[in-house]
Amino acid sequence: MGIQAVILLGAPGAGKGTIADDVVRQADYIHFSTGDMLREAIKQGTPVGKQAEQYMTKGNLVPDKLIIEIVMQRIDRGADGAKYMFDGFPRTLEQARLLDAEFVKRKAVLSRVILLDVPKDVVLQRLTGRRVCRNCGASFHIHNIPPQKSGICDRCGGPLEQRPDDMEATILNRLEVFHQQTAALIAYYKSRGILARVDSSRPREQTAAEVAGLLK
Numbered sequence: 001m002g003i004q005a006v007i008l009l010g011a012p013g014a015g016k017g018t019i020a021d022d023v024v025r026q027a028d029y030i031h032f033s034t035g036d037m038l039r040e041a042i043k044q045g046t047p048v049g050k051q052a053e054q055y056m057t058k059g060n061l062v063p064d065k066l067i068i069e070i071v072m073q074r075i076d077r078g079a080d081g082a083k084y085m086f087d088g089f090p091r092t093l094e095q096a097r098l099l100d101a102e103f104v105k106r107k108a109v110l111s112r113v114i115l116l117d118v119p120k121d122v123v124l125q126r127l128t129g130r131r132v133c134r135n136c137g138a139s140f141h142i143h144n145i146p147p148q149k150s151g152i153c154d155r156c157g158g159p160l161e162q163r164p165d166d167m168e169a170t171i172l173n174r175l176e177v178f179h180q181q182t183a184a185l186i187a188y189y190k191s192r193g194i195l196a197r198v199d200s201s202r203p204r205e206q207t208a209a210e211v212a213g214l215l216k
């Protein structure tokens with residue numbers, strides 16, 4: 001059995017990370033977040049991290065070539081029958097085409113693309129209230145999904161902090177970048193007949209259940 005993948009597509013704050021976390025617990029997928037990989041590289045001070053940081057702090061996209069390199073390196077280190085849930089990748093038509101070409105070489109299958117749909121006011125409310133654990137990266141929201149103890153991660157007890165790109169001006173730029181560079185992927189995957197749209201402004205459990213159902 002070869003490599004399989006599904007994509008969670010959606011604007012910043014659509015809930016990609018949260019829903020992926022919920023769904024991979026029930027299904028046999030590996031959560032594959034390029035944003036998390038890049039943040040880890042920044043934390044470790046690697047050359048990739050240093051390069052990526054200058055784009056990420058402004059809310060701009062990291063160059064396609066760098067992204068596809070780190071994605072394919074990680075996939076080639078994984079098991080042959082692995083099933084990946086991509087979160088935040090691909091993000092441009094160029095990344096989508098490069099992914100297709102790399103998947104053809106490896107006889108890998110992209111079976112589903114799920115668009116998490118949310119209006120802009122929901123995104124702003126979610127991202128300005130998001131808090132993430134400095135140690136394990138778990139994500140919370142001060143009102144919607146609060147930790148049991150304010151400022152402390154439920155999962156590992158680490159300190160919760162705001163992501164540097166979750167300041168309002170940067171969020172607005174990230175949304176602009178989504179509309180200019182990522183939204184074209186909706187038509188790209190729709191024309192292939194593998195796109196499903198899910199209303200992600202509903203409570204987390206409902207959205208996760210619908211996504212899990214689409215993967216059965």
Ligand code: AP5
Nearest residue numbers: 012013014015016017018034035062088126130141144204
């Ligand atoms: P990345 O980390 O991928 O950020 P993003 O796409 O902007 O998405 P977010 O992580 O902000 O949102 P999300 O949809 O995961 O929402 P979440 O579940 O956290 O990328 C960061 C940067 O890295 C990019 O700007 C770029 O520079 C670079 N990068 C990454 N990948 C790249 C690529 N492929 N190419 C080029 N550059 C790349 O939820 C948000 C909040 O809402 C949380 O607080 C959560 O608790 C809450 N919430 C979630 N679901 C619900 C719900 N149903 N109800 C109520 N609250 C909810």
